[in-house]
Amino acid sequence: MKLSAEQVKQFNENGYLVVPGLLTPLQLEELKRMVDAVLDGTIKPDPSQDLEDFELQYEPAVTGSAAVPRRDRIRVAFHLCHSHPYFWNHAVRPEILDVVESLLGERIKLYTDQMFVKPAHHGSEVPFHQDHAYWTQVEPYRMISCWVALDDATVENGCVRMLPGTHHQLLPHREFEGNQRYGLLEEDVDAGREVAVEIKAGSAMFHHSLTVHRSFPNLGDQGRRGLVTIYMPADAVFVKPWNFKYGFRTVR
């Protein structure tokens, strides 16, 4: 469904927007089953990819721990939509593209997806950052991410936390050690304005690629999975080379 004028206004003011109930209960159950299969290693990328497994990043605290099931050791799974037809079909769902069209215009390219797993007990933090700090090859600095909750995302299990109205300029990022290469420190932003975006499973949060956000570690008993698919206007310009092996296909 296209967004209302009021929803577009809210997005333009805050740099993010929650769309409740984006997926039906049936769509959500199927998505969870497929994500579990990726995390458990029971499905593999499409054979044409010639990959042994999906591109995975592990939680540093439990990387080598055989006592922890594989699904609880994974921090992020990358590029599922380019490696398996089920996730391609998720990325081009009309329910998602209608919202993206309301925000980006009629011609849309898909960049990729990232599955943030945030397992119970040891899911690690994602520091403050603007997504576009990673993607400066593309102008204008305006992509849209669709973050679909597979579980209820709460303060306790590390929901995404947004800084409203920060989507107007790119801030200088710092080099970090560890999983996340660049980021912002609390002193770089007005952290007091942060909003914890708690959403129900099957709902989505759309955000602008300049909106500052982060998430805390998950020290609770409930996992918190979020599948993010990322889109750009089809007329975006590549100002630096970007050898992204899957390419950028027009999806609408």
Ligand SMILES: O=C(O)CCC(=O)C(=O)O
């Ligand atoms: O899911 C998270 O914890 C972080 C998500 C994020 O950084 C993003 O969607 O860009």
